Every structure is written in C-alpha cells, then in structure tokens.
Amino acid sequence: MSVLLKILSIYFLFETVTSDPINRHMKIDGDFDDWKNVPSYSDPEDNMEGTVYDVSPWFPSFKFPDCHDGDSLDTSTVPKHIYNPNVNIVELKVAHDNSSLYIYCRVIDGGVIGKTSVGPSEFNKNNPSESSAGRFYIMTAINIDHNATTGCWLHDGGYHPTAPGFDGNIEIEFYNGSFNQNYFVDHGANNDDETNYLKQQNKENHFVIRPATHEYFTQYIYWNHQPTANETKRCLEGPYQLPGSTKTNYICFTKDKAPGPFNGVISYARSVKGNELELRAPFQALLLNSQTGRSTLELGMTVNISLSLETSEEYSVPQDWSSDTTATIQYTLSNDSA
C-alpha cells in the first residue's frame, strides 16, 4: 500500500468511528450557552404555502410536506400540509453526560414550543371558534439497540420522514394551557397480551425491546423519589415502587391527557421567546434491558434518534393536527471527552 493510501485509509477509519464526546457541563436552565459546541442538525423551514418537502432515505421516492397531518400512517398516501409555527422544527442537537441524554430543539421565530389553548373540551370542528383544551407533544424516539427489526416504524404513528426500529420514546405533554406530564414509552408489543407483559416487565424495572407495532406500548412516568401524595392520588395505574438496591424509584402507567401535572424525572426549560427548548432524560428511567439485565441506555452505545413535535388543531392552518419530524440521526454515547 502506498503511503498516501495508508494515510487515506486511516483517515477514513477515524471518519467512520467518530463518536459523540461526553459533555459534562450541561444544565437545564433555559440558557443555551452550554450547547454552543454541540453539533447541530437542521430541519427544513416550512412555510404557509406548503412548498417545503421532505423525504426519508428509506422511501426516497415518497415526498411530503415538512409540517403535515397526524394520520397518514403509510408511505404511499401523501400527508396533507398542515402549517403550525409551534412545531416547525429548524434545529436539533443531542448531547449526553455520564447519566443522562440531552435534547435541544428550536422552531422557527414566532413559534412557541408547548403552546396550548385552554378550554372545557377537545377542539370541535363543527364549532371551531369555541375555546378548546389543546395538546402539544415533544417526542424523542430512540432506536436503542440500533437494530431496525425491533421496535416500530415512525410512519406507523403518522410521523414522517420515517425510519425503522424505534424501541422507546422520551415525551413531554402539554395540555389545556400548561405542562401536564413527562413519561417514557416502551414500544415492545403487538397486541394486548404483549402489552400486559410489558407492564409486568416495566414494574420489575425491565424495558422490553422486540419487534413491535406502533399501536401497542406502555407509557410510564418515572420518579427517582416517592411521588407526592397528590400525584399518587391522581396516578391512573400505580405508582409502583421498582425493585433494586435503593428502592427509591417509582413508575406510574399513564396515558394522554392524564390528570396531571405529574413531575416525573424528565426536566426541561424553554427560552424566553419560547422557540427553543432543552430537556434531560436520565438513562436510569429507561430501566434495565429485559434481555441483558444491563442499563437499557448506557455509555458506549450507538443509537438512532428522531425528534417530533406534534400539536392539536387550534393554532394550525388549516385547523388539524400538525407534526414535524427531524431526519433520523445516529448518535454514539461516547465515554471520551471532546
């Protein structure tokens, strides 16, 4: 091999094994200086006219509007363009330290992440001027085992650009004008029986990773201390104390629009204008991998990550559910400093 070739192949080796350095200075405080040196991924800036299209590398001939409806569950029916500045993602960053994953996102100027309207009931298409209780979701989907066969496809839940293999989600829900809950989703089931099995496993501090469909999952709030008496009373199923050496961890199974607020372990902060948000999710809250018994998420792993923002009809044009999803990125939870 010539010297040049040798240098080139060493260069490419380093190129392909590049991993994301550990970052020990992250703080969830609404000041985004700590994100300055973290690599940035951009997402197309959608507009009212609907002229901005995305594609998924898995279905390169399928083009669809960047912000779109929430119920196009395949890759042949083009979703309707539904414009909403509050979900119009333009930037994504991912970071980690030795115990948590961090996500940063920014929507277009003028958008407010987590903005929801206040009203007595859900949006009513027949009476759109009546006030309604809006919803907003921040969803980080993770292909934890980096295996496309386990977990589910994003388009199964109406999210595009699609990618395969998402085993779990980290989510925050805003409802009826304020924060409602934060929770984790275990995508490891295909029917009710398997969902019940997931619940049993989750209560044992186990996270299940296996081939799944989007429709079946568990959704749990995680506390690393005892939930308050008030949260305990409102919890829909639980709280359950998780087994383990310290036994100070609890989960409660939940669902959308649960009677919150539930201040689970995920923390977040927004910028003053509201168009930037950062969040932290401790690895611990993804429990132990039911197959290996090790932490589901830990340093050294390479995962795939996709972020979606999704919201109900109120502030969209036309008035329908609207979501924007980033391209899937690969992320290595390296133990090395930058």
Ligand SMILES: *[C@@H]1O[C@H](CO)[C@@H](O)[C@H](O)[C@H]1NC(C)=O
């Ligand atoms: C994790 O990082 C913190 C802060 O840098 C440090 O104090 C702690 O010892 C580290 N823990 C482990 C298990 O490496």
Ligand SMILES: *[C@@H]1O[C@H](CO)[C@@H](O)[C@H](O)[C@H]1NC(C)=O
């Ligand atoms: C939303 O909050 C308002 C004001 O607190 C309350 O009157 C209304 O019942 C709530 N809506 C729902 C669906 O809980």
Ligand SMILES: *[C@@H]1O[C@H](CO)[C@@H](O)[C@H](O)[C@H]1NC(C)=O
């Ligand atoms: C992970 O994401 C990268 C970047 O989108 C992609 O090239 C790769 O195929 C994905 N891996 C899996 C297992 O889905």
Ligand SMILES: *[C@@H]1O[C@H](CO)[C@@H](O)[C@H](O)[C@H]1NC(C)=O
């Ligand atoms: C991916 O998951 C499938 C289904 O569990 C399994 O059969 C396959 O061996 C896994 N692939 C790898 C590379 O681990």
Ligand SMILES: *[C@@H]1O[C@H](CO)[C@@H](O)[C@H](O)[C@H]1NC(C)=O
């Ligand atoms: C329980 O929490 C709800 C919602 O935050 C609040 O309205 C209520 O006053 C609380 N009740 C008690 C007894 O603290």
